[in-house]
Amino acid sequence: MRPTFSIICFTVLSGVGYGAWFLLGIGIALHALLCAPLLGSEVAGWACTHPDRLAFCLAVGFIFVSAGLLCSLGHLGQPQRAWRALSQWRSSWLSREGIFAVLTFLPAMALIVRELSTRLTGCPPLSSNATPTFGALLALGSLSTVYCTAHIYSSLKPVRAWRDPRVVPGYLLLSVFGGTLLLWALASRAPTAGWERVLPWMVVGLTGLASGVKVLYWRAIDALPAPDPGNAIGLAALGAVRSFEAPHTEENYLTHEMGFVLARKHARKLRRIALMLAFLVPGLLALSALVLPAIGMPAAWLALASGLAGLFVERWLFFAEAKHAVMAYYAR
Numbered sequence: 001m002r003p004t005f006s007i008i009c010f011t012v013l014s015g016v017g018y019g020a021w022f023l024l025g026i027g028i029a030l031h032a033l034l035c036a037p038l039l040g041s042e043v044a045g046w047a048c049t050h051p052d053r054l055a056f057c058l059a060v061g062f063i064f065v066s067a068g069l070l071c072s073l074g075h076l077g078q079p080q081r082a083w084r085a086l087s088q089w090r091s092s093w094l095s096r097e098g099i100f101a102v103l104t105f106l107p108a109m110a111l112i113v114r115e116l117s118t119r120l121t122g123c124p125p126l127s128s129n130a131t132p133t134f135g136a137l138l139a140l141g142s143l144s145t146v147y148c149t150a151h152i153y154s155s156l157k158p159v160r161a162w163r164d165p166r167v168v169p170g171y172l173l174l175s176v177f178g179g180t181l182l183l184w185a186l187a188s189r190a191p192t193a194g195w196e197r198v199l200p201w202m203v204v205g206l207t208g209l210a211s212g213v214k215v216l217y218w219r220a221i222d223a224l225p226a227p228d229p230g231n232a233i234g235l236a237a238l239g240a241v242r243s244f245e246a247p248h249t250e251e252n253y254l255t256h257e258m259g260f261v262l263a264r265k266h267a268r269k270l271r272r273i274a275l276m277l278a279f280l281v282p283g284l285l286a287l288s289a290l291v292l293p294a295i296g297m298p299a300a301w302l303a304l305a306s307g308l309a310g311l312f313v314e315r316w317l318f319f320a321e322a323k324h325a326v327m328a329y330y331a332r
Contacts, residue, residue: 001159002260003319006074011149012178012311014068014101015171018142019179020061021108024054025139028111029132055115057186058108064182069101093155097148104141107134146175158325161221166213173210174311180206181282181300181307188300197293200286203303207283211275214314218271221321227328247330258324262317270317278310 086102088095111134150171153162184199229243230236248255282303289299 001319001322001324002257003316004075006071008312008315008319010068010072010075011171012068012308012315013064013071015146015149015175016178016182016308016311017061017064017066017068018104018146019175019177020057020064020182021104021179022139022142022146022176023179023183024057024061025107025135025137025142028054028135029139031135055112055119057183058112058115060182060186061179062105062108062112065101065104093148093151097145097152100141100145100148104138104145107137107141110134111138143172146172159322160224160227160325161322164217164220166217166220170210170213170217173206173213174314177203177206177210178307178311181304184286185300185304188297197290200289200296200300203286204283204290207279207286211279214275214279227323227325229328243329254326255330259327259330260320262320267317267321270313274310274313274317276310277306278314281306281310 085092085095086098089099110130114130114134147168150168153159154164154167156162180199180202184203187199228236228241230239230241233241235241251259285299285303285306289296
């Protein structure tokens with residue numbers, strides 16, 4: 001499949017933004033439900049002192065999500081008709097993704113407004129019913145959106161590489177991993193409540209999980225046999241099947257969009273680059289920040305920059321290495 005820059009930007013940027021929103025939503029819900037009754041005035045005082053930091057993190061996630069969704073419109077022939085896709089939610093993962101993407105903005109905006117009003121007008125009760133509800137809805141909506149995005153690709157039967165069972169968990173892990181890198185960088189600007197120590201440990205753990213799933217996925221698609229014309233038309237048992245004349249003399253839409261060819265040696269090189277930038281460098285920087293807290297802020301921002309670059313390479317490979325079954329017709 002031909003890697004399209006707009007779709008790569010969409011999946012990477014929105015994935016990082018939704019990953020950050022997911023972590024923030026979980027943190028808000030658990031903080032309000034569990035921490036407030038246990039810690040009382042200490043936690044309430046922290047909420048009064050730092051609501052702007054939470055609002056800032058939510059706003060940065062909003063920027064990433066919005067930028068990703070706007071990039072996705074660049075791949076549409078008629079972007080003004082994108083809203084019509086929302087009506088096909090019964091059968092289309094793309095429609096479900098669009099619905100969850102829009103709905104997730106509601107709790108995010110509600111939390112941003114609430115935190116800013118706390119900053120301007122005073123401190124509302126931390127254990128108010130609205131806070132954990134909005135946090136849970138934000139986390140659920142973010143996770144559901146990324147889940148639907150992954151299923152857009154995993155549901156395509158003609159692309160066997162995307163039918164791998166590791167596609168969906170890989171998308172979810174990379175989203176949370178990118179969100180963790182983003183929150184670590186933001187938290188390093190104003191360390192508080194121990195998050196500058198917790199987030200590097202999360203980066204280390206997610207580095208191992210996400211890279212492991214990615215390597216297993218690459219090994220699985222390498223083991224897949226090439227699309228065969230005989231299997232495609234059901235005559236493989238009768239012998240070798242080949243076309244005696246090319247279907248087209250010039251490139252058409254199918255060969256342009258689905259006939260992208262990536263040499264295996266180049267794929268291996270790009271895989272190593274993706275592993276190094278997305279996982280190895282952020283993991284080492286996180287460990288360095290744990291050993292030397294003084295370098296926490298530069299390490300966090302370098303990890304975010306390296307991680308984003310690696311995720312772009314990984315996502316480019318995700319599309320470039322996928323082979324559509326229709327290319328068997330063109331003997332490619």
